[in-house]
Amino acid sequence: MKLYEYEGKNLFKRAGIPIPPGKVVASAEEAGGLTGQYGSVMAKAQVLWGRRGKENAVVACDTEEQLADTLGALLGRKLFGETIQKALVEKKLDIAQEVYVAVTYVGASPVVIVSTQGGMDVEKAAQKSQEGVWTEPVDIRRGLQPQQAADLAHRAGLDAHGPPPTDLLLKLYGLFVDCDVTLAEINPLIRTRSGEWIAADAKVEIDEDAMFRQSGLNLPERLSSGRTPTRLEQLALNNDRSDTRGAAGRMFYELDGDIIVLASGGGTSVEALDDLCILGGKPAVFTEYSGNPTAEKVQKLTKIALMHPGPINAIWVIGGRANFTDIYETLIGGIMGGIRDTPDFDKTIPILIRRAGPRDVEAFAQLNKIQHQEGYRLFLRGMATSVANSARMVIHQAKKHHEQSQPAQTQE
Numbered sequence: 001m002k003l004y005e006y007e008g009k010n011l012f013k014r015a016g017i018p019i020p021p022g023k024v025v026a027s028a029e030e031a032g033g034l035t036g037q038y039g040s041v042m043a044k045a046q047v048l049w050g051r052r053g054k055e056n057a058v059v060a061c062d063t064e065e066q067l068a069d070t071l072g073a074l075l076g077r078k079l080f081g082e083t084i085q086k087a088l089v090e091k092k093l094d095i096a097q098e099v100y101v102a103v104t105y106v107g108a109s110p111v112v113i114v115s116t117q118g119g120m121d122v123e124k125a126a127q128k129s130q131e132g133v134w135t136e137p138v139d140i141r142r143g144l145q146p147q148q149a150a151d152l153a154h155r156a157g158l159d160a161h162g163p164p165p166t167d168l169l170l171k172l173y174g175l176f177v178d179c180d181v182t183l184a185e186i187n188p189l190i191r192t193r194s195g196e197w198i199a200a201d202a203k204v205e206i207d208e209d210a211m212f213r214q215s216g217l218n219l220p221e222r223l224s225s226g227r228t229p230t231r232l233e234q235l236a237l238n239n240d241r242s243d244t245r246g247a248a249g250r251m252f253y254e255l256d257g258d259i260i261v262l263a264s265g266g267g268t269s270v271e272a273l274d275d276l277c278i279l280g281g282k283p284a285v286f287t288e289y290s291g292n293p294t295a296e297k298v299q300k301l302t303k304i305a306l307m308h309p310g311p312i313n314a315i316w317v318i319g320g321r322a323n324f325t326d327i328y329e330t331l332i333g334g335i336m337g338g339i340r341d342t343p344d345f346d347k348t349i350p351i352l353i354r355r356a357g358p359r360d361v362e363a364f365a366q367l368n369k370i371q372h373q374e375g376y377r378l379f380l381r382g383m384a385t386s387v388a389n390s391a392r393m394v395i396h397q398a399k400k401h402h403e404q405s406q407p408a409q410t411q412e
Contacts, residue, residue, distance in 0.1 A: 001206045002048045006088045007219065008184075008202030015175040017168055018198045022090025028071040031089050035064050038091035043070045045087055049080040050203065057084070060092060082227070093198060098188035099158065101169065103176040110138040110176065112149070112169060114156040144173040158191075165189065165197040179217065180210035212241075230254050232304055236287060239300045246293025246325070248301040257282025259398050260305050260312055262335060264290050264319030264355070268387060272318045275391040281398065284308050292325040295333025302338025306345070313405075314398035315339075315351045318390060321383055322357030331355065331363045336370060347375050348404070350397035354381040354390040 003011070009019045021038060024046070025031045034041055045057035052058045057079055061067040067089065077084050100115040115133045136152040138144050146166065153164035168189070176184045185203040192198060206214060221229055221237070229237060236249030251269075261276065261283045263269035269288050276283060285305045289298050306312070317335055331353065339345055353367065364380050371378040379397065381390055 001208050001211065001219070001222070003202075003204040003206065003219070004046045004048065004086070005044065005202050006046060006086070008204035009088075009199065011175055011179060011204060011217070012172075012186075012199050012202055015171045015178075017171050017175070018196060019202075020090040020093055020198060020200065022088055024086055024088050025071065026086050027075065028068040031067055031071055031087075032064070034089050035061065035067055040092040041067060041089050042092050043067060043074065043087050043089050045074050045077070045079055045084045047079050047082045047084060049082070052079070055079055093190050093200060094193045095190050096193045096195075097161070097191040098200075099156070099191075100185075100187045101165070101172065101189045102183065102185040102187070103173050103181070104183045104185075106137070110140055110144075110173070112136040112138060112144060112152060112173060114152055114158070114169075116156060138173065140177075143177065144170055146170060149173075161191070162195040165191075168197050168199075179204075180207045180214055181205065182207050232285075232307055235304045235307075236301060239297065239304060242300075243294065243297060246289065246291035246297065248289040248293040248297040249287060249304065252285070252287040252301075252304075253283075254285060254308060255283050256310065257284045258311055258313040258402065259283050259394060260308065260315045261286045262302065262305065262315065262317045263288050264317075264322065264325065264330075266290070268318065268320040271387050272316075272391065275388045276316070276395070279388070279391050279395055281391060281395040284310050284312055289330065289334070290325065292322075293330065293334075295329045295337060298330045298334025299337040299341065302335050303342055306338065306342045311402075311405075312346075312349060313401040314394050315349060316390070316394040317351065317353040317355060318387065319355050322355070325357055326359055327355055327357045328359035328363040328366070332366050332370075336367070336376075339376070340374075348377060348401060350377045350379060350394070350401055352379040352381070352390065352394045352397060354385055354387070356383050 006024045012019050023034060040060060040062045043059045043061055045052055057074060059070045061070050071087055074084055074087055100117065102113045103110060113135050117132045134152060134156045136148055149166045149169040153159055153166050158164040172184055175181065181204060183205040186199045186201060188200050190198050190200045232254055233252050236252035240247055240249040259281055263272050273286055285308050287301060287305055289301060367378055367380055370376060379393065
């Protein structure tokens, strides 16, 4: 789960990491008086993606009028596909030095990274040369030791002009562990002319699978894109969390097309969505189930997907060959169970299924029986049909259903 800068800084403050004084605002009116309180300020758009400075979304303001104009231009603007709803206005720092500091995982082990090439283009600089980049692997059983942090700061030359940020590095690592963080990044960490080390930015990502034990952080539910989940997306997330066997609804997106996509298998899911969109299909819902979830869990996910308010012209159940997901349980009790349990389901909607794996022969035999006895329009395919050809089929069937469902025009 990605955090906004102000959320990350709230965690920093709680951990004892110095941050600039400031205020989160949702309107220019809420920022009234801040330049009088802090002097020159930085107005920073709050989005979940970096490189805001390159997009004029981090702006220095010296007067009240300049701040009001800047916030008026920022708030409501689209940036990286996200609407800017809040801005962080904070005191402009007197910069003597900028560095990059982060704690993240490399493989299964935490690593502390320091670079003296801090700033917007640190990633490009690091790719061109490892000069100016220092790392310190950490034994997760012992944690980052004070001597390790001091040695890392010394190797990076952070003690050349005064006390190094050794204590800050230790606190950043402590936050990393305590809050189940996968990335805690400060870029830049600023040394002011008075010798203070202050986190001028915060990029924090928390392990979503550990959120159940981080309820004390009081973070709002959000999708990886940053937006608040729709009602159906929230229902799907709740369904996924209802039991621990497999995934069903952890990834669920409501879109504006007419094809419900029930995908399985991470690589196949991505390939399927790419093929569908490239070939001209438009998903109404894209969701995934995997890891051998229970029939009940998949059934509920299917029913949630069918609650999508827009017109549905096809359902595409797409996946590769499963290793241990029970195809019979997930297709018959799960997906068909959800369809059968949906009131007034339109049986003329084509349902294209491309799956294989444990108990698939049994599942396909039962699906054929359901089709003949109950009147559903099922199109069953195995691995001999490519994902792309399966996408072509479902697009064709969706167009056909759309045309057939249109009211007949009468000639006068």
